[in-house]
Amino acid sequence: MSAQIFRTKTATNSSTKRWDILLSHYDKDSLTIKTLLKTRWSALADASKAMYKCYKPITTALIEIGTSTKNSKEDQLEAKQLSEKLKSLEMTLMICFWTEILTKFQDVSKILQDENVDLDQTVNLCEMLESCLMSLRNEEQFSTFESKAKSICGSQHYKKDTQRKKKLKLTYGESEKEHTEFNGCKSFITDSYYSAIDTLKSNLAIRKDVYLQLRNSFGFLWSMNEVEKFYFKEKANNLLNMYSSDLDLTFPEE
Numbered sequence: 001m002s003a004q005i006f007r008t009k010t011a012t013n014s015s016t017k018r019w020d021i022l023l024s025h026y027d028k029d030s031l032t033i034k035t036l037l038k039t040r041w042s043a044l045a046d047a048s049k050a051m052y053k054c055y056k057p058i059t060t061a062l063i064e065i066g067t068s069t070k071n072s073k074e075d076q077l078e079a080k081q082l083s084e085k086l087k088s089l090e091m092t093l094m095i096c097f098w099t100e101i102l103t104k105f106q107d108v109s110k111i112l113q114d115e116n117v118d119l120d121q122t123v124n125l126c127e128m129l130e131s132c133l134m135s136l137r138n139e140e141q142f143s144t145f146e147s148k149a150k151s152i153c154g155s156q157h158y159k160k161d162t163q164r165k166k167k168l169k170l171t172y173g174e175s176e177k178e179h180t181e182f183n184g185c186k187s188f189i190t191d192s193y194y195s196a197i198d199t200l201k202s203n204l205a206i207r208k209d210v211y212l213q214l215r216n217s218f219g220f221l222w223s224m225n226e227v228e229k230f231y232f233k234e235k236a237n238n239l240l241n242m243y244s245s246d247l248d249l250t251f252p253e254e
Helices: 003-013 016-024 042-053 056-069 071-084 091-110 120-134 139-153 185-224 227-240
Strands: none
Touching: 042 056, 042 091, 042 120, 042 227, 056 071, 056 139, 056 227, 091 120, 091 139, 120 139, 139 185
């Protein structure tokens, strides 16, 4: 989806005329699509939110750019392709989905930037995001996003359901009954929706494991007044073994 946001941003912002067309369809306080900075993934959350909240003015502006003879044929073609893509049920559904997901991740990211957040809180926040992702991984929640997307874009059908079905190439002895063919909705749930959630959860688990290792190694330093002396010394010795070249042998006694 980030590629589509980038193309939309380029198509509308790369010239003053096209930018003016976009602004002419915006309300006064509308969000605008900003540059996607590679060093700030939160910029994607802001851009996704702008796409969701300003879906109609963006698609209307793209249609106008695509039909205006004042623009080059290349620009017209790109704007038409983008507007068709954005009007698809699949794209609109993913805009709804990613806006909710990225907003939650952005909120957690802001909390983690607080200097007073400790490793216990960090792990808890990761677990909260994991629970959030799993709560979305069901057909009931998918239907909520689907209904929202249909009301936004007006499209009621998946692209797969409108295409001519390909004839199966069967090997000797096979029959068509042995092959399960999913409709557009089922295919999208499995190949896109669940796949996105599973990928996010897998990467989040890796990040959480790193925080768990850090907590196990350094977490006791945040509760020095609460831990027993022998426990503190044990943890200090573990640190000494891990960073023997950086810590003095007297570290556990300090």
